[in-house]
Amino acid sequence: MTHRAHEGGPWGPEADETSGGGWLPGPLVRKLLLVPVLAIALSGALAAWWVSHAMGREAMDRLVSQQNDEVELVARLLASKIEQSQKVLSTVAEGITPEILDSPAWLEWLLQQGLPAVRFFDAIQVARKDGTLSVNLRYGRLAKASELDPVEREFLVRTLLDGKPQVSGVIGTSDADARVMFTMPLLRGEGRVIGAVSGVLRLQSQGLLPHSLALPARSESRLVVFTRDGVILSHPSLERVLGQISEEPGLAEAYARWLDVNQSHSGGGGTQVLGERVISLASVPMPRWMVARVSDAHAMLEPLQGAQHRAWGLVAGVTAMVCALTLAAMLWLARPLTLLRLRARSVLEQDEPKPWLRAQTGPSPTQVTGVESWPRARGEVDDVVQLLSRLLEGRHRLQRGTETLLRQLQSVLDHVPLGIAVTRAEQVEVVSQQVCRLLGYSPQELQGRSLVALLAPHEQGVDMAQQVHDAFAAHGGFDGELPLLCKDGGALWVRVRGHLVQPGEPARGVVWTLEDGTAEREARAQQAWERTHDSLTQLLNHTEMEHRLQVLLAERAEREWQPKGDAQEGSGVLLFLDLDHFTVVDDLAGRAMANDVLRRLASLLEAEARSSGWAARMGGDEFAVLLPGSSVERGRMVAERLRVAVQAWEPAYQGRSYGLGLSIGLVSLVPGLRDAAAVLHAADLACYEAQRAGGNRVHVGDAHSMA
Known part of the structure; x- marks a missing residue:
C-alpha cells in the first residue's frame, strides 16, 4: 500500500x-459529508411523519374524549330528568292523605287545582288498595276509568302489590302516542300501602326527550337515544323515532359489542372506533335507556389534513435549508x-x-x-x-511486555479456586475465572466494568456503594456481604473482602476476594420465616400475631398523648374466627382433605387482609384477622363478607359435599388497651358467644372487659 x-x-x-490537488476533501470526508445530509433528510421526513401522525392521533383522542364526555353528560341529564319526575310524583303522593283518598270529590279538586306539581305530568291516575281507579286525569281533564290503557293499569297494580316506585318502558306504538309512566305507592305511617299514584309523560315532552335534545344537527354526527331492546326514542330525523337501531349504520354493531362486554346490562358506557365511525355509548340506568353519538371520523378530521399538508411543506423547506448549512459547516470543519x-x-x-x-x-x-x-x-x-x-511501534513493544505479564497473572488467577478481582478507580482491571463463574460473565465482559454498576439494588433501598465507601474511609477496607448483578439479570449475595493494594494509597487499586454467600443467607432467611409463620397455611402463627398486636397497641398508646388531629379515622378491629363443622370434614374426608380446607380458608383470609392488615392461624381451625385503622362498621362488613363466602363454599371430597360455617368474634381496639394477650382472649370469648348462639354469625365483644 x-x-x-x-x-x-x-x-x-x-x-x-x-483533480484539484490535496486541497479538495478526501474520499472519506466526502462520505462523511454525505452521511449527515442523508441523516438530516431522513430525520426531517420521520419528524414530519411523526408530527402528522401525532396530530392525527391527538385529534382523534380529543374527538373520542369530547364525544364520550358529551354522551355521558346527556345520559346524566336524562337520568336527572327521570329523578326529577319521580321527585315531583313523590310530592304529589305526599299531598294525598288517607282522608283525601276516601273522598273522590276532594281528590279530584286537589289534582285539578290544589297541587301545582300535578301540571308537570300529561296524565295523573290514583288507585285504591283494591285496584279501583279513583281519578284518571289526562291532559287536564277527567277521563273514565275504562279509558285507562291496560299497560298503565298493569303498572299501577304492580306498584300496589310491590309497594315500590316504578318506571315503565315506552308505552304506545306511534311517535305522538309514545309515553312513559311513573308510579309511586301511597303509604301510611307504618308503611302499609293504601293506594298508588301514577304520572304519565309524553316521550317527546320537555320533561323527557324533547326534539331539541338531538340538536344541533351535524352532517357528520348524530345523537340517538334508544331502549335496551333497540327501540329508538330520539333521533335527529323524526321519522326514525320508534324505529330499530339495527337499521342505524355502525350503531347496531357497536351496541352488540357493548352487550357482549356488559351482559348484565349494568355497564356504564364507552367509545368504540369502527372503521370510519366513532361511536360513544352511555347508559341511563333507571329507565334502562342508552344514549349514543355516531360520528364520521373522516369528515370531522378533514380540516386537520390541510394543516398536515402545510406542515409537510414547511418541514421539507426547513430540512433543505438545514442540509445546506450543515454541508457548508462540515466542509469548513x-x-x-x-x-x-x-x-x-x-x-x-x-x-x-x-x-x-x-x-x-x-x-x-x-x-x-x-x-x-x-x-x-x-x-x-x-x-x-x-x-x-x-x-506506535515503540509503544507496541512496551504493550507486548505488559501483556506478557498480564497473561502470566491471568494464568495464575485462572487456577485459583477463590474469586479474586483487582480494581482501579472503581473499574475492574483483572478478574479470576471463579468470579466469572459466580456472575456468569466472561473475563472480557467484566474488564473495564464499573464496580458500582455491578452492585444490585438492595431490597430495602440501602445504598450499598455508600456503605463500601464509608468502610474504606473508616477502616481502610471492607468485609461484608454485597448483592452483585449476574449476567442473566439476577442478584447474587457474595461474601466480599476488599483491601488496598498499597495501604494509604487508594489510587494504586483495590484487591477483592469474593465467595458465594447464597446458602448462608437463605439458611438465615428460612429460619426467620419459620419462626413467624405457620407451615401449613403460610399465614402468621399465634406468636407473631400476638407480637404484632402488642406493637400496634404500644404505638396507639404513644399516640394517645398526641393532639386529636393526629388520630386515625378508625381505631382498628380484631376478628377471631372458628370454622364450624370442621371436625366433620376431618373425620369423614381425612386429614389431607381437612388440611386442604384450612389452606383454602387461609387463602381467603389473606386476600381480604393483604392490603389493610394481617391474617394468622391461631391453632387448629382457629384464625385471626387484625385490621389496624378500620372502624367497627368496616370490621363488621369484612367479617360478614368472610362469613357469607365460607357459607356459600361447599367443598366436595370423594363425591360428598360438606357445608361449612364461620363463627366470628369481633372486638374494637379502642384507646386504653395495653395487653395483646387480653385482647386476643376477649376476641376468642366473642367467637365463643357466636358459637353458643348457633354458629355461623358475627358477635361483637368488648375488649375492655378483659384488658
Missing part, C-alpha cells in the same frame, strides 16, 4: 493534482483534516527509503508494524495509518 500510494497510478499524487493529510504525505515522503535502498534496508514499515491488519480505506485513513504505525 505504501509503495502504491507514493508512485503513479489512480491513487498516487498525480491523480490528486489533476473538515479543512484541518485535509491539511493533516497533506502534512502526513509530506512526512512519509521525507522518511521513506529510496527504491534502490529497500532491498538493503530490510522489511518496509508496513511489514514491521503490521499495517496490513489495520482497517483499509482510500485517502486519509491509509496516510494516517502509515504515520501512526511508525510512532
